Amino acid sequence: MIKIFFSLVLLFSFVHAANNIDKKIKSTSQKLNTYSKNYSKINKKMAQTAKAILEQKQELSKQEKYLKALKEELESKASSYKDSRVQLDELREKQVQLKKKQNKLEQELVFVIAQSVSLSIILEEDFKSDADSLIELEVLRSMLESSRKKAKELSEKFLANSNDIEFLVKHATTLESSIKEIDDKRKKLLITQEENKKALKKLEVAKASYKKELQGLLKRQNALKDTLSHLNIIKVDQQKKAQEEKERKAALAKKEIYVDNNNLPKVKKHGSSYQAMKTIKYRGAKTIAPLNAYTITKNYGTYTDPIYGIKIFNESISLKPKKPNAKVRTVFNGKVIYADKTAVLDNIVIVEHSHGLHTIYANLSQIAPNIKTGKKIKKGYTIGRVKDELIFEVTQKTSHINPIRLFR
Template sequence: MIKIFFLLILANSLIFSSNIDKKIKQNKEILNSSSEKQESTNLKIKELADKIEAQNSNIMNLEKDIKQINDDIEQHQKLLEEQKNKLLELKSKSTELIKEKNSNEEEIVNTIIEEFSISMALKLASENSLQELIDSEIYTLLSEHSKEKVTKLNNNYDAVSSSTKVNQKEIEKISSYIEDRQKTKDKLTNLKQKHSSSLSSLESQHKSYQEELNKVVKQQESLKNLLAELNILKEEENKKAAAREEEKRRKLQELLAAKKNTPKEVVVEEPQEIQTADVRNQKFAKDLNLDVRKIGSSTDGVKIVSYKGAKTIAPLKSFKVVKNFGTYYDPVYKIKLFNESIVLKSNEPKSKVVSVLNGKVVYAKKNAGMLDNVVIIQHEGGLHTIYSHLDEISPTLVVGKWIKQGYVVGRVDNSLTFQVTKDSSHINPRELINL
């Protein structure tokens, strides 16, 4: 009996120490996973930075083009003003020529009428007189001079009018060119605004990825702290275990000393009760073999098994599946990823999240880094269900509590990430729940 008791104490210590080592190993795996995600996020940020730099270069080129067009427009605007001034001068000159022409025409008409009247008078007085002949010759010369003058004025006027029309066409041509340039400038300005908006969007994405990286770093630090705490816990628990062993040895010595005067049943009953409690606790700790990985991870080393049991209820009452389990390609970076969960979008605000099976709460943590609020429940057959990105965790939920199917573990406003594992493998949640 004494040997059995010592063997139980030794087994108890070994199992407890093994459990602490297992937890440390699991958290180291999570830490390595976070490091991989940090490297992936760093790569994404570098790609975003390259895009921002390229966008900046593009905007600079656009600004050069806009300046060149502005200079060209300014140059042609000066030419246009010169042509407009020239046109005004030509119009003014044309107006003067028209006035002069009209005046000359009026003068010629008056002269012809006057001379014609004189000629007629002379003819009526004496057709053979010498003065009549002289006046007739003067009239002829005057008429020819007037006609020549009028013709000259008409030619000048036509030349000016022709020059004015040519100049007007040139001005219209230049005006049309400047209008086209202005449209081009407006187009480039719109492109510049569009690219500036695009740059702002890229910078916003860059900021988002930096925030994501910070979250990963904080999660990594949190995991490091957890590892440190677990190491401390291991030392403390080893001390406690040694103290318990010493206490048990002392009690055993007391039992041995009192053996002669104590019924056998009493000696057997006390250690048997302690043994039952330790075995139950250590069995639970041994089954706590959870691999809570990041939501998106590499496809390498992912183990998947099929669920053969009966289907059960879904964690949400009204929802739609917005992200499926399995391999997918990132639409932005074109990289192959593996999603170990499904994402359910709730159709109702503050929707209740329930346990899909009977089980025991083995993990419940608020603000658990990238997973936000997380609850993990252990079920029969090595199954574990993980409910992450909860907006609230039920205040009645505590680690170690046994809960039934349908028990409210928390609430979500938007979406729930639901994951199922069996031992060290993953199960497609669609195989477990009714959809």
């Protein structure tokens, strides 16, 4: 069954793309919170779709901001990344050389230390006091001194080499960390770009669904206007109507989401030619509602669509029955002047009352068998049934009346 729209008024919609993204996201979040509280005043299906579109657009704006910053950072670090890779390769080569040198120094140091220990043990033994023994003693002492000196030099070189290795390890670790950070961000960039593609696809699907609903809504609205115009119940400026349809077609063809936010630059509303029907105040007595138990799903009045910026005037209200296949009753005594099935609005019944008043009952699933053009009916008489939502409209002498004023 056809679903009806309505006033997505309190949203003031979302954001245009690149500039002041943070402000736009914050502003949109506030609007969405307000918007979520007003589902009872609008068509729920369109409301949920619009909310999903705006939330998706918000998420895309965040992603676009992150992607832009990430790309700029990676571009700025591209040169240093390349240098770091070269330096790291050089450091690793130096580390290999230093480790080889360290191993060699270690072997030499072990040998010299062992030699020194051996000489010390020999020198602790008793030597004869003859000339040969004294010469041998001096030679051994000289060798020990030389070994100790060499051991000291080797120890210093070993320590210095160890410090060089430690420095290179630290430097290499820093470079590796820097390189890993950039590599991780590159991976994240690819993941975010993929998520961005999916989000864009999801957004397009949501927009297509919403667009179809909005086009159906506008089609139904025009069909009802044409019916009432042919019956001379209302007057329609055909020139203005053609211009309005042209502007709406242009709006629906645009890819960008409409923006209307007090904190942001204004975007043109596509409604400079739109026809706001003249509304007059209802001065008669209160009467019954066309349904016994119902929920109002669409209110009377003007609003700007939050997704495409199309300005729309709702001449009717929509009432959702609380029971299935509910009876629809006429709200005053009157005469049926139209009762027929239409291609767009299903079944329509129009009743003429005194003082130039007309009540219109559209989207009926069934017209009562005895309801025919020319039949006079009393207030409360069943004119048909409705499964989905009743479109209820009231006019008086070519002007519109807010239907809710008749019974509330």
